[in-house]
Amino acid sequence: MGFWAPFYPVLFPLLLLSTRLVAQRSKKVIEIMESARLIDGHNDLALQLRRYFNNNLTAVDLKTLNKTNTNINKLKEGNVGAQMWSSFVLCSAQHKDAVRLTLEQIDVIKRMCTKYPDFELVTTSEGINKTKKIACLISIEGGHSIDSSLAALRMFYELGVRSMSLTHDCHTPWAESAAEKHNRQSHRNASLSKFGQEVVKEMNRLGMIIDLSHTSSNTAKMVLNISRAPAIFSHSSAYAICQHHRNVPDELLKMIKKNNGLVMVNFYSGFVSCQKLSNISRVADHFDHIKKIAGYESVGIGGDYDGATGFPQGLEDVSKYPALIEELLRRKWPEKELKAVLRYNFLRVFRSVEKVKEQLKDISSSEMEIPFEDVNNPCRLNLKKPFPNLGLSLSKTMPPALNIIHTVILYIVSIILIGY
Numbered sequence: 001m002g003f004w005a006p007f008y009p010v011l012f013p014l015l016l017l018s019t020r021l022v023a024q025r026s027k028k029v030i031e032i033m034e035s036a037r038l039i040d041g042h043n044d045l046a047l048q049l050r051r052y053f054n055n056n057l058t059a060v061d062l063k064t065l066n067k068t069n070t071n072i073n074k075l076k077e078g079n080v081g082a083q084m085w086s087s088f089v090l091c092s093a094q095h096k097d098a099v100r101l102t103l104e105q106i107d108v109i110k111r112m113c114t115k116y117p118d119f120e121l122v123t124t125s126e127g128i129n130k131t132k133k134i135a136c137l138i139s140i141e142g143g144h145s146i147d148s149s150l151a152a153l154r155m156f157y158e159l160g161v162r163s164m165s166l167t168h169d170c171h172t173p174w175a176e177s178a179a180e181k182h183n184r185q186s187h188r189n190a191s192l193s194k195f196g197q198e199v200v201k202e203m204n205r206l207g208m209i210i211d212l213s214h215t216s217s218n219t220a221k222m223v224l225n226i227s228r229a230p231a232i233f234s235h236s237s238a239y240a241i242c243q244h245h246r247n248v249p250d251e252l253l254k255m256i257k258k259n260n261g262l263v264m265v266n267f268y269s270g271f272v273s274c275q276k277l278s279n280i281s282r283v284a285d286h287f288d289h290i291k292k293i294a295g296y297e298s299v300g301i302g303g304d305y306d307g308a309t310g311f312p313q314g315l316e317d318v319s320k321y322p323a324l325i326e327e328l329l330r331r332k333w334p335e336k337e338l339k340a341v342l343r344y345n346f347l348r349v350f351r352s353v354e355k356v357k358e359q360l361k362d363i364s365s366s367e368m369e370i371p372f373e374d375v376n377n378p379c380r381l382n383l384k385k386p387f388p389n390l391g392l393s394l395s396k397t398m399p400p401a402l403n404i405i406h407t408v409i410l411y412i413v414s415i416i417l418i419g420y
């Protein structure tokens with residue numbers, strides 16, 4: 001103590017100065033975030049609404065809900081301007097009721113975003129640009145949600161879905177998941193089958209953002225090779241910083257740069273530090289790395305809140321984004337780059353996807369069907385086989401005269417059976 005005594009008169013002003021600098025930085029963070037409101041790529045609140053409330057919105061106040069990482073008050077505190085809400089259903093629903101469950105998740109997102117005046121459902125980049133509210137975008141997580149049907153994909157677009165990841169942690173019959181890379185698709189030696197390539201083309205044509213989070217590297221490479229529009233990783237971090245299969249290796253970062261696409265950094269500690277515990281500094285390392293390899297134009301934010309358990313100290317919920325921006329500011333990220341990361345990179349990608357849609361507007365929808373042997377499972381009716389012999393179904397192949405006799409017989413039979 002005695003040693004420091006002579007320095008007190010110097011130390012005290014230094015301390016004052018440093019607290020002032022920190023205060024100035026916080027003010028700067030708010031300024032930046034208010035002028036470039038965050039667009040986050042991935043949030044699984046809808047999954048938690050299913051889990052805790054069976055999608056009963058009457059049972060929950062989304063302003064203050066605190067079982068989750070996400071509520072409206074926290075979104076506002078975090079300066080969130082738009083959220084891509086994930087309509088995710090478990091891989092165990094594949095080949096079962098995945099399509100219905102996905103419809104129910106889209107439904108709950110739509111109801112949530114119309115019930116609360118703080119939200120506004122949008123389906124275009126212009127919609128995000130215009131609203132002063134928290135813009136709601138709908139995405140699908142995992143190609144199993146379309147049950148290998150381009151018609152289902154198109155109808156999801158009609159419902160407002162603007163992004164889909166090709167897989168979750170399971171292969172689809174047409175694309176490979178990173179989680180199962182050691183268990184390659186047995187029936188097709190293809191990271192993206194012919195039908196999978198058609199899904200990519202159809203998403204380009206529709207104007208749906210292709211999301212590569214969860215897909216295997218080979219699948220991602222093939223997509224980046226054929227897609228006419230930029231693609232995104234909606235919630236993945238840098239493999240060089242944490243060697244997890246959900247993260248993006250440098251080779252793909254370079255391809256994303258060429259594609260003008262985007263990697264939206266996931267905050268889950270397991271992907272940030274490959275450990276249970278993590279911190280903001282480690283998260284910022286991912287931003288630095290992706291910027292180094294792919295440029296700041298390809299960096300975004302996809303927190304994955306409510307999709308994982310275990311977030312870094314200081315980034316526990318959606319109110320905490322400013323702490324990250326503060327750290328990046330401390331690391332000398334220029335204001336212009338931070339605004340791009342927060343908002344403008346995503347808007348650029350979304351606009352390009354819309355532009356490709358416009359360019360392809362004269363191409364009609366694809367009528368390709370997946371080969372039946374690729375989806376031969378007990379829950380799929382094979383409409384190509386002769387129908388069960390119900391009589392009625394034959395009418396299209398019978399000559400007209402027989403058809404009339406057939407109808408008369410059916411009429412008589414129904415009078416006998418039903419009574420009129």
Ligand SMILES: *[C@@H]1O[C@H](CO)[C@@H](O)[C@H](O)[C@H]1NC(C)=O
Nearest residue numbers: 053054055056057058059060
């Ligand atoms: C939904 O929640 C409300 C409020 O808790 C409850 O009154 C209602 O019965 C619930 N509806 C269903 C179908 O469970």
Ligand SMILES: *[C@@H]1O[C@H](CO)[C@@H](O)[C@H](O)[C@H]1NC(C)=O
Nearest residue numbers: 060061063064065066067068
């Ligand atoms: C969470 O919400 C419940 C019910 O609304 C309330 O009783 C509880 O105190 C809240 N907990 C915290 C930590 O805010």
Ligand SMILES: *[C@@H]1O[C@H](CO)[C@@H](O)[C@H](O)[C@H]1NC(C)=O
Nearest residue numbers: 125126127128129130347351
């Ligand atoms: C976004 O909105 C601002 C004004 O609110 C406008 O100046 C700008 O042109 C818009 N950009 C696009 C691409 O719509």
Ligand SMILES: *[C@@H]1O[C@H](CO)[C@@H](O)[C@H](O)[C@H]1NC(C)=O
Nearest residue numbers: 188189190191192218219222
């Ligand atoms: C299987 O896929 C690999 C990697 O895409 C390729 O190199 C190989 O030629 C393929 N084999 C067959 C039989 O298609």
Ligand SMILES: *[C@@H]1O[C@H](CO)[C@@H](O)[C@H](O)[C@H]1NC(C)=O
Nearest residue numbers: 218220221222223224225226
């Ligand atoms: C990318 O496309 C080129 C040209 O069509 C082809 O030669 C190459 O094999 C493709 N690479 C992958 C990974 O699909």
Ligand SMILES: *[C@@H]1O[C@H](CO)[C@@H](O)[C@H](O)[C@H]1NC(C)=O
Nearest residue numbers: 273275277278279280281282
């Ligand atoms: C953050 O975590 C990393 C390991 O992931 C550790 O090396 C570092 O010391 C931590 N930093 C702080 C400020 O806690």
